[in-house]
Amino acid sequence: MQVDLNCDMGESYGPYTIGNDQGMMQYISSANIACGWHGGDPVVMDRTVKIAVERDVAVGAHPSLPDLMGFGRRAMTCSAEEVENYVLYQLGALWAFAKAHKTEVRHFKQHGAWGNMVQRDLELARALCKGVARFSKEIIIVSSVGSHMAGAAEELGLKSAINMATDRAYDASGKIVPRRQPGSVIHDPRNIVERAVQMVRDGTVQAITGETVKVRVDTIAVHGDNPAALQATIDLVEAFKAAGIKIRPLAEFL
Amino acid sequence: MQVDLNCDMGESYGPYTIGNDQGMMQYISSANIACGWHGGDPVVMDRTVKIAVERDVAVGAHPSLPDLMGFGRRAMTCSAEEVENYVLYQLGALWAFAKAHKTEVRHFKQHGAWGNMVQRDLELARALCKGVARFSKEIIIVSSVGSHMAGAAEELGLKSAINMATDRAYDASGKIVPRRQPGSVIHDPRNIVERAVQMVRDGTVQAITGETVKVRVDTIAVHGDNPAALQATIDLVEAFKAAGIKIRPLAEFL
Amino acid sequence: MQVDLNCDMGESYGPYTIGNDQGMMQYISSANIACGWHGGDPVVMDRTVKIAVERDVAVGAHPSLPDLMGFGRRAMTCSAEEVENYVLYQLGALWAFAKAHKTEVRHFKQHGAWGNMVQRDLELARALCKGVARFSKEIIIVSSVGSHMAGAAEELGLKSAINMATDRAYDASGKIVPRRQPGSVIHDPRNIVERAVQMVRDGTVQAITGETVKVRVDTIAVHGDNPAALQATIDLVEAFKAAGIKIRPLAEFL
């Protein structure tokens, strides 16, 4: 029994500090590292890769649309050629720091607006994956349930990992329940931890309508931006330990 | 008898076109490709690397200070840590396009203000070279006579190549004559071509005071931004051919 | 009989030159001046306002989404608060140069993707107009037929001017024919000039289905990015002169 824990990292920029990279790096197995376009200048990237390597955390790319002011959270209609090359540029930039610290870029998780856009835009998912595939076929695409990324990755011969949201409800078909629906977000921290353990241990989740649904989970996204989020991560890690679930980077078991 | 011809390339940006990349790529052996910080967005980088590979031109990095508005031509007091990581970032970004086109980054030539700053600033030269060395010890540092780059490169175990300005006067010790001095710039195109041939064939140049001075030349920078510059390049290439001088990328003879 | 001629201006940036500002400024009555976000750095803005004033051309703001790399041509989902303040920021920046050259900002024409987005997005049109209204109610909104800008301007007590495309077909209701439809773009330069004269002189245009349709035209956008466009502008200006139509800035007759 094993799962990966991933967290967005290295999103500070120049004088601006965001997140709790040092704190979170103790608990996770995969760091999604910003590549300078929504956060993360080169000095921040170097330091983030360094602490990831020190903690044996897998380095992954977390590239963004070119929108520092909007933190990459605003949808933008770029062409496929643009997207593909934006991915290449940012992957290469991060890879240089990985190489300088004697490691590799292991996975890819698109940031912000791209994350939402690939839920419905297959062409965008293909462009993102093509950027990755042109760089290396060894990089694992981290994909949410229902996203077009897994399909696009498969078309190009890339491995993909399923990222599960442990604080969201799922329907009887295993699809995530939209936020606008009542009960779509789980707020009770204990419940979230229990659901996470069940997902990994049993490969199932209780649907919003009560059924036990089969799910696949390779990695779980955690957060550290506030003390509550950090505590939730610590609780999750302890519950996994108690349940005999090992936290390991994706490349070790995919 | 051989020499490398290098030219700055890929400095267009978004809707803005600059230079004559397609034209010049026919004559040179090394392209110094902008990495996005003074010019060269990812789409431009991809296209520039593609045409370099098609023409068998060696791909090199031409990184800059973070100053798109000033085209990287304005001196800026960055820390050594910043400079080193700015180099890593840009080298990696370019390397991704090189890898996507099945080639490597072969050489490194710093852009704009950095080019002038390393004439007198050893610490900056060390920071630039350290960024390169952390990336790869196979990348050749292109260095002008009198620059601190060659020394800094040697300290770190990097190879360096001497770039000669064929339109500038040299003094009896082989140093470049400062621009403010009369006669420091050679304007006659025929004279420039003859001096270039003599530099490569004989390893000498006529000093401004008349003496024949020994010089080393590995590469010569050419330009294509205007029809006269393009013609000068064509004339140079023909003079080299007539003199039996081969134009080859640095890695083939250094 | 009178009409305004407007042209996008001051879109050069740093070392990058675009357009033919000096040439076009002789023929137009209103300059839509870039405000630094898709083109036009402060030095360019200063020079552009200066030549506008020298030629008695009205200074207008041509603000953009924050997307220099994409020249403001890519749709981006900004909030109303963001759009409104992006307009204020850019209007103020341009106004400073206007003030330094003893003139005012007379009109407002949104750039690039915003121009298409306001065709269907009333909330965006409202946010743009609110930014203008918070700055000054004296600024005229330049609006295309079918855009939500005119309505949004009216709601806020702003004057608006109708910009007609002289190279596009209109349907029997006076609406512009979409580009994907055959015959939607007029290519014959003579025909374009004749239609422009008819629009201004008679207030009518021949619909794609043959009917004579009433139209309002306050201003016509012209271009100078290539010799053919410049010649088309000159032809238009001469045809207007021959027809007794005066070319005057919007504020003089609206």
Place this chain on the structure above:
Amino acid sequence: MQVDLNCDMGESYGPYTIGNDQGMMQYISSANIACGWHGGDPVVMDRTVKIAVERDVAVGAHPSLPDLMGFGRRAMTCSAEEVENYVLYQLGALWAFAKAHKTEVRHFKQHGAWGNMVQRDLELARALCKGVARFSKEIIIVSSVGSHMAGAAEELGLKSAINMATDRAYDASGKIVPRRQPGSVIHDPRNIVERAVQMVRDGTVQAITGETVKVRVDTIAVHGDNPAALQATIDLVEAFKAAGIKIRPLAEFL
């Protein structure tokens, strides 16, 4: 007896929060508001001007070199034409928000590296002041002791105000003691407050060599980036109240 208290404000950017604008705005009389180039996007500028107006705090411009990544703290060799127009651009942008909130831009204090550079660079000070003068001769230049700004302001007919550092030692001629000298920085909070009161009430300061030296102080810079700084500001405000010193914006007494 009166003095102005000024503080840098509005330096947050996009998702990044910095400083304690709401807290500090209660104590100061002048806000130096970032104009987007080292911090402060348009939404932040709008909100900062709004709370300044609500608190009756004078709005001032705090423009910067174009260096978001370095927070405007890195010296950069711009031409006089560039500097002058960078000032105009940023002043205008801030003025738009001031106008939208029914106020004016009252003062000008250059940010970061510019602040140090004008200590020794008269040409730069002239370029900065010329940018202000082209905008408005009513804007007060905030100038430190020993800076070239006061002289440059006077040449152009601009008013200037002297900003005193209350935590720095002065020599017998009233010049600030360089940081590298022992005793140049006062650390004891009580001592700082006493010196501030003496400066304003008596127009004198105790030199590092013991003499009582005459000084002029129009405004004092305070900080709020950490709880200690906020407390120091509160202590200063209370000491001024106890001493009968009124805190008023510059324009009310200069």
